[in-house]
Amino acid sequence: MSEFNNEEVYDAIVIGTGISGGWAAKELCEQGLKTLVLERGRNVEHIKDYPTMNKEPWDFKYRGLLSREERKRQEKQDRTGYVIREDSKHWFVDDIKHPYNEDKRFDWIRGYHVGGRSITWGRQTLRLSDLDFEANKKEGIAVDWPIRYNDISPWYDKVESFIGVCGEKLGLPHLPDGIFTPPMELNCVEQEFRNKISEQYDNRHLIMGRFAHLTGDIEREGRVNCQYRNKCIRGCMFGGYFSSNASTLPAAKKTGNMTLRPHSIVNKIIYDDTKQLATGVEVIDAETHETLHFKAKVIFCCASAMASTAILLHSTSERFPNGLGNDSGELGHNLMDHHFRVGATATVDGFDDKYYKGHRPTSFHIPRFRNLGDEATKQNYLRGFGFQGSASRTNWQNGIKELSYGKALKEQMFKPGPWQIGMTGFGECLPYHENRMYLNYDKRDEWGIPTITFDCEFKENEMKMREDMESEAFNMLKKAGFKNVKGYNAPSFPGHAIHEMGTARMGRDPKTSVLNKHNQIHAVPNVYVTDGACMTSSPYQNPSLTYMALSARAANHAAEQIKSKTF
Structure with a gap:
């Protein structure tokens, strides 16, 4: 404890x-600010603390499956179908040690350690785009985003x-291009699907997804290209692939300006009524x-959407009896997540002489094609969705039947099975005020x-969208000429997509929002919130790139304020 001086005033926390x-x-x-970085969980050092990174299935006692007793420790996460394997259980919290409450079901997936979910994210x-930033204003939904695409494009x-x-x-x-290294390759069936979509539709496209994996010949310090192992988790x-542990934290450490303190649970932010600023x-x-x-001098809330808002709600004072910066009463409200687990699957005839190399850790992507602002794409619901999916050959397990044994079984085990393809949609959830989290x-x-207690659900607009998601996934696979096409619409609950957004939204008016266009709390400008809590709506796109861009933008704004002695 002696290495941390409680009397020292850091530039930033x-x-x-x-x-x-x-x-x-x-x-x-990198702006020269002495920065204390607090993590509530244990320390994780890049490479050193990845205990299962090189293990094979036979290296685990039960081929990676957990016992009933172990699964009970992660019961709420286990019900999602996630996190129930030995190779990754250490990245996810113990539900009994870290409880939460549900007025309505909410699947909260958490990782308490240095690096957080940057180690396990989908990438x-x-x-x-401005289709997303302008949607609330044009439709009269919730509040307007205080930024547009041009404000964030340089930070992307x-x-x-x-x-x-x-x-x-x-x-x-509506899906702006970025700065890309070479894409990973579509396999032959995915390429066939791409061709069929191009033939059948004028406004639909299949591309290889855009993923935070290194490819090409650009060198980045301490990192090398993806090795196609697909053991990312x-x-x-x-x-x-990008993680804080492999990338941003080493860059911060290299400056000599970072003090990292794990096992540090932030209970509240301290507000000074006289200064009208947070002091620590x-x-x-x-x-x-x-x-x-x-x-x-400045504080950045980046603990994840739910955790950051919980800290703000708990940071009460005479000035803010309902939570730090909660003049609008919106803190904790407008909780969103993507809804998914709806789409279609099919089998594919032919291509028996084709296969693929490696274990590609990426999927194809079909960008949004509904409600793009014209009559042709307008639907009986608001907003839109995209698809993510892949094609592969089934393995030797398809040959395990009661009469499959001996020589025939051995031969079958070395032959790849038939091709199959599937895709799932990710749809936008509207920012309903009544969808919320609160403290118990x-x-x-x-x-x-x-x-934390969750009171959140998907509503009629999302249900209508899900019907269309299943129908269009089915139709596209059918029109491609694939066989045994089956649609599915499995239960999806808020939190399940692990894209929690909202509860401390950005906005133009302090009376209706928590944060301004720079991610500062309106009434406490030296506190910034740059994780998912800041989101004003939940466009269908995976949101992590936007969190990173907003964080970089806000940090540079804070550095300017400190250097000009605003704080």
């Missing part, structure tokens, strides 16, 4: 080390150039339960902090 926290730390430190890296450029994004340009105004010793944070040491205070002061965790 960053709460959280995930996708947004890593970027905030990097930019602040799809898509830009938003900066982030993509640093993290490395493989992909192909398409020229669609375990942590990548090559740094082949109150931290509970996760191991000793000791309460500590750290001071700073009667149920506290072991550190005495109130737990």
